[in-house]
Amino acid sequence: MTANPTANFKQVNHSVRKVDAVQLALGKPSYVADFAPRDALVVKMLWSPHPHAKIVSLDVSAAEKMPGVKAVLWHGNVPRIVHCTAGQGFPEPSPYDTFMFDTKVRFVGDRVAAVAAETEEQALAALAKIQVKYELLKPVFSIDEAMADGAPIIHDEPEAHVPIPIPYEPKKNLVAKVGCEAGDFEKGMKEADFTFDDVYETPYAQHCPIEPYVSLAHVDSSGRIFITTSTQVPFHCRRIVAQTLGLPVQKIRVIKPRIGGGFGSKQEILLEDVVALFALRTGRPCLWQFNREENFRTGRTRHPIRVRIRAGIKKDGTITAIGMDCWNNTGAYGGHGLTVVSCCGSKVLPLYRCDNIHFDGKVYYTNLPVGGAYRGFGATQAFFAMESTMDKMAEAIGMDPLKLRQLNHIKSGEGSPIFAALGEGKEGVPMTVGSCALGECITKGAAEIGWDKRTDWRAKTGRYRRGIGMACLMQGSSIPHIDMGGASIKLNEDGSFNLLVGATDLGTGSDTVLAQIAAEELCTATDKMIVYSSDTDMTPFDVGAYASSTTYLSGEAARKAAADAKRQILHTGAEMLNLPEDQCVCKDAHVQSKDGKKSVSYSDISCYSLYSKNQYQIIGTASHITQKSPPPFAAHFAEIEVDTWTGNVKVLKYVSTIDCGTAINPALCEGQTEGGTLNGISYALTEQYLFRNGRMTNASFTDYHIFSMRDVPPIKAIIVPSFEDTGPFGAKSVSEICINGPAPVFGNAIYNATGARLNEFPFTPEKVLNAIRAVKK
Amino acid sequence: MKKNPNTVSFTLNGERKTFITEPNEKLLALLRREGYKGTKFGCGQGTCGACTVLMDGRAIYSCLLFAMQAEGRDVRTIESVGTHEKPSEFQQELIDGAAVQCGFCIPGMIMSAEALMKAEDVYPDDVVREYMDGNLCRCTGYEKIWGALRRVLDRREEGREQSSESRSDPKA
Numbered sequence: 001m002t003a004n005p006t007a008n009f010k011q012v013n014h015s016v017r018k019v020d021a022v023q024l025a026l027g028k029p030s031y032v033a034d035f036a037p038r039d040a041l042v043v044k045m046l047w048s049p050h051p052h053a054k055i056v057s058l059d060v061s062a063a064e065k066m067p068g069v070k071a072v073l074w075h076g077n078v079p080r081i082v083h084c085t086a087g088q089g090f091p092e093p094s095p096y097d098t099f100m101f102d103t104k105v106r107f108v109g110d111r112v113a114a115v116a117a118e119t120e121e122q123a124l125a126a127l128a129k130i131q132v133k134y135e136l137l138k139p140v141f142s143i144d145e146a147m148a149d150g151a152p153i154i155h156d157e158p159e160a161h162v163p164i165p166i167p168y169e170p171k172k173n174l175v176a177k178v179g180c181e182a183g184d185f186e187k188g189m190k191e192a193d194f195t196f197d198d199v200y201e202t203p204y205a206q207h208c209p210i211e212p213y214v215s216l217a218h219v220d221s222s223g224r225i226f227i228t229t230s231t232q233v234p235f236h237c238r239r240i241v242a243q244t245l246g247l248p249v250q251k252i253r254v255i256k257p258r259i260g261g262g263f264g265s266k267q268e269i270l271l272e273d274v275v276a277l278f279a280l281r282t283g284r285p286c287l288w289q290f291n292r293e294e295n296f297r298t299g300r301t302r303h304p305i306r307v308r309i310r311a312g313i314k315k316d317g318t319i320t321a322i323g324m325d326c327w328n329n330t331g332a333y334g335g336h337g338l339t340v341v342s343c344c345g346s347k348v349l350p351l352y353r354c355d356n357i358h359f360d361g362k363v364y365y366t367n368l369p370v371g372g373a374y375r376g377f378g379a380t381q382a383f384f385a386m387e388s389t390m391d392k393m394a395e396a397i398g399m400d401p402l403k404l405r406q407l408n409h410i411k412s413g414e415g416s417p418i419f420a421a422l423g424e425g426k427e428g429v430p431m432t433v434g435s436c437a438l439g440e441c442i443t444k445g446a447a448e449i450g451w452d453k454r455t456d457w458r459a460k461t462g463r464y465r466r467g468i469g470m471a472c473l474m475q476g477s478s479i480p481h482i483d484m485g486g487a488s489i490k491l492n493e494d495g496s497f498n499l500l501v502g503a504t505d506l507g508t509g510s511d512t513v514l515a516q517i518a519a520e521e522l523c524t525a526t527d528k529m530i531v532y533s534s535d536t537d538m539t540p541f542d543v544g545a546y547a548s549s550t551t552y553l554s555g556e557a558a559r560k561a562a563a564d565a566k567r568q569i570l571h572t573g574a575e576m577l578n579l580p581e582d583q584c585v586c587k588d589a590h591v592q593s594k595d596g597k598k599s600v601s602y603s604d605i606s607c608y609s610l611y612s613k614n615q616y617q618i619i620g621t622a623s624h625i626t627q628k629s630p631p632p633f634a635a636h637f638a639e640i641e642v643d644t645w646t647g648n649v650k651v652l653k654y655v656s657t658i659d660c661g662t663a664i665n666p667a668l669c670e671g672q673t674e675g676g677t678l679n680g681i682s683y684a685l686t687e688q689y690l691f692r693n694g695r696m697t698n699a700s701f702t703d704y705h706i707f708s709m710r711d712v713p714p715i716k717a718i719i720v721p722s723f724e725d726t727g728p729f730g731a732k733s734v735s736e737i738c739i740n741g742p743a744p745v746f747g748n749a750i751y752n753a754t755g756a757r758l759n760e761f762p763f764t765p766e767k768v769l770n771a772i773r774a775v776k777k
Numbered sequence: 778m779k780k781n782p783n784t785v786s787f788t789l790n791g792e793r794k795t796f797i798t799e800p801n802e803k804l805l806a807l808l809r810r811e812g813y814k815g816t817k818f819g820c821g822q823g824t825c826g827a828c829t830v831l832m833d834g835r836a837i838y839s840c841l842l843f844a845m846q847a848e849g850r851d852v853r854t855i856e857s858v859g860t861h862e863k864p865s866e867f868q869q870e871l872i873d874g875a876a877v878q879c880g881f882c883i884p885g886m887i888m889s890a891e892a893l894m895k896a897e898d899v900y901p902d903d904v905v906r907e908y909m910d911g912n913l914c915r916c917t918g919y920e921k922i923w924g925a926l927r928r929v930l931d932r933r934e935e936g937r938e939q940s941s942e943s944r945s946d947p948k949a
Contacts, residue, residue, distance in 0.1 A: 015875060017872060017873065017875075018872075018875060018877060020877075020880070021871070021872040021875075021877045021880075022861060022864065022872055024877050024879075024880025024883055025859070025864060025868040025871050025872050025877055025880070025883055025887070026815070026855070026858075026859055026860070026861065026864065026868065027814075027815025027816070027854075027855030027856060027858075027883070027884035027887075028814075028815070029814040029815075030880070031817070031881065033809075033814075033818065034814040038810060120806075121799075121801065207915070208913075208915050209879070209881070209915055210817075210819045210825055210827050210879070210881045210882045210913060210914065210915055211817070211819065211827075211879070211881045212818075212819070212820075258879070258880065259879060260817070260819075260879045260880070260881030261878075261879040261881060261915050261916055263915070289818065291820065291821045291822075292819070292820035292821060292822055292824070292825070293822075506879065507878045507879020507880065507881070507916055508878065508879075509875075509878065665875075667874075667875035667921075668875055668878075670875070670920075670921075671875055671876075671878055671916070671917055671918075671920075671921055674917060674918030674919075674920040674921070675878065675914075675915070675916045675917045675918040676918075677918060678918035678919070679915065679918075700820070700822050700824055701820060701822065701824035701825055701913060702822070702824055706913060706915065707919075708909075708910045708911075708912075708913055708919075709906055709909045709910055709912070709914075709919045709922075709923065710906045710907070710909075710910040712918065712919045712920075712923075715918055715920060717920075
């Protein structure tokens with residue numbers, strides 16, 4: 001590695017303009033619903049009002065006769081094919097426990113029957129005419145109830161199974177279990193001077209993209225079904241819709257236009273099968289968009305997880321043992337259950353050196369909303385427990401919590417037994433950490449927040465008490481040996497390129513990032529790239545936007561495809577210059593002789609290759625899989641002020657440092673960091689699902705508060721560069737990690753302000769006040 | 778008196794228009810079916826601001842308003858603000874300032890900012906926050922949107938100070 005490998009970059013590591021910024025700022029038609037033709041039918045769903053019930057009878061005949069109604073779908077007239085709605089690799093590490101429509105409902109918001117009508121009003125009127133008789137079953141509303149002997153069985157259908165050899169016991173409501181041991185955990189606990197055993201609870205949350213779930217389908221003149229949909233996983237979507245409807249993949253095309261945010265929620269196939277079948281049955285285009293209430297109730301959520309941490313530490317700061325037991329409530333269906341709980345361990349436990357580690361994760365069904373992928377993916381939940389424990393351990397041995405982290409965090413060249421032990425549905429991949437600038441993240445963040453002025457809570461008096469807290473974090477970049485991304489790039493007459501990627505820009509800016517990477521490799525400008533993502537008919541395969549993989553995995557695919565095109569450009573350029581290829585180089589969109597005296601532009605090379613002699617299309621194609629999942633690192637800090645009369649927590653300043661390797665686009669990296677951090681802040685302080693008999697009672701932005709421009713505290717994002725040798729131009733991931741910080745940071749800051757330690761959040765005034773009242777000085 | 782009770786007439790982006798509608802149709806639904814797709818459906822509950830348009834210069838949630846309520850009014854949508862060749866000042870700052878992530882909230886944000894700039898002469902932070910509070914964004918953390926807007930507003934305030942200084946010069 002050279003002293004500064006980023007110094008010569010012309011395209012990457014620059015904040016070039018986002019490729020779709022202008023069309024979006026102008027409000028040009030870009031998103032799924034914008035493409036609905038005027039004659040599109042409107043789809044509406046009758047949702048289960050019960051958390052757990054058998055459908056004894058269902059009569060749609062009156063609904064079918066209602067004005068404007070073109071078709072009704074229910075369990076009596078659709079294929080009964082068991083599948084999984086989670087958009088993951090195939091075969092999925094999740095149970096097949098879902099039918100398009102079933103004779104049983106398992107949560108408030110489960111599908112009962114759907115109507116496609118000329119107008120929304122007609123569809124709603126028809127829904128009201130559907131006659132359903134339910135036999136109510138005893139619901140299961142907590143992990144404890146789900147685990148209990150004799151608990152009601154939520155998935156008693158004989159078809160339920162898991163397509164890979166992993167534990168699955170639906171008769172016990174057990175969706176999955178996973179675990180690993182390193183060293184001797186019990187021995188480690190005995191060697192400790194201080195031991196800890198605490199249970200932490202993390203709440204439900206919804207991703208709240210401003211664009212709710214939305215899908216549009218029509219039958220093309222060729223007879224194929226075209227689905228335009230707001231998805232993070234177009235290729236998984238095609239496969240799962242084909243599976244669900246019993247159709248060949250060939251029959252389906254999935255198009256992802258611009259997406260109005262996803263954050264994991266759209267890594268799920270929740271609407272596409274229905275619009276596709278309606279389109280097929282009616283011959284009409286069909287549009288289905290969730291309203292906000294449906295987005296909360298039926299949309300996927302963050303799995304609430306109970307995390308028990310047992311840990312031991314010596315007086316000198318050596319961590320002798322860490323044990324983590326997780327109980328994951330996946331709700332009514334099991335998608336992502338195993339992988340989320342695996343990431344509780346795999347994305348958290350390697351952060352600190354420890355020889356004796358125990359990890360156990362279990363996933364249970366309940367009759368509550370369904371967990372799915374959500375930015376942070378298990379790490380968010382487990383870091384709350386882990387980083388709270390780090391502060392407790394530091395206090396026990398009388399060490400600055402910042403110093404304890406510095407003493408123990410993983411560094412470049414070090415490995416962890418966890419990397420090899422925990423994968424996603426199978427064992428992980430052994431790995432040593434390459435790039436790691438966590439040390440610098442800690443020192444820069446500490447300086448920015450003013451860590452030196454932090455004082456003990458016991459010295460604080462008065463109504464308003466300030467506190468400073470911190471947390472260290474890691475995540476991954478892609479799922480090694482599982483995820484694959486593909487890219488193609490072709491040269492046009494004017495020297496522009498079509499960059500076709502399966503990777504799925506859902507608002508993150510990945511189209512721009514991939515264009516920068518391709519342009520850097522091709523020695524041309526980013527604005528020469530026409531990016532198209534993603535379309536199952538047009539672009540190469542990519543697993544999609546998840547697991548912090550797009551920059552690291554799909555970015556390398558784009559770089560390799562660009563390198564392939566560059567070889568061809570060099571070949572033809574050399575032919576035009578009458579020079580051997582090894583005497584030529586690419587520079588500034590030209591092929592030139594090494595001495596710079598002769599040169600020919602990419603535009604001329606393209607015209608020559610297309611029209612003049614030895615004609616061919618200059619086109620590069622590549623795929624990439626990763627051998628490792630290099631963690632990005634972060635240190636987060638906040639100063640807060642607690643009102644000890646009301647329990648209100650005011651955030652005075654939040655500092656979010658990030659080591660994401662080379663920031664391909666620093667401004668977009670900051671945007672990811674600021675946005676993810678704010679999402680984490682409102683998750684920690686205000687977001688929660690309130691239930692009555694399994695029904696979410698606060699399904700609106702009025703009652704489920706996400707932060708607005710008035711609420712947002714000052715957030716300082718600091719990018720701390722490192723260089724990841726295995727990533728495209730030194731990059732690793734950025735998007736997920738930043739959401740993990742606020743809950744543990746605020747938990748630690750509230751303790752530092754008041755002496756109250758909260759093991760569950762959101763830190764609402766009520767909870768904080770109760771905790772303060774319980775503090776004894 | 779209108780001849781046909783199932784029509785609504787209003788000025789849309791400067792042009793007088795008449796649309797057939799139903800008494801229960803929302804303004805957002807009418808606009809979108811008539812091709813004004815820049816105005817977004819985000820919640821239908823009047824809480825996210827993605828459907829913000831101007832009515833007689835004030836920012837309103839078009840998902841809550843019945844189309845009939847626009848009768849005789851002056852409605853402006855994002856389609857009236859900026860073009861590829863000439864984006865508005867705020868649009869340009871959003872584009873250059875990496876403030877557009879998924880972009881779904883952006884048209885609403887821009888319309889709220891338009892209302893702000895129409896109604897106010899000075900732009901203290903708390904007033905700006907009040908105007909922008911009704912537009913939720915889940916991607917950006919607002920930092921870059923805020924920065925872009927602040928740059929526009931600061932320039933306008935500066936411009937006004939200078940022009941008022943130059944106006945007062947002859948009197949002196």
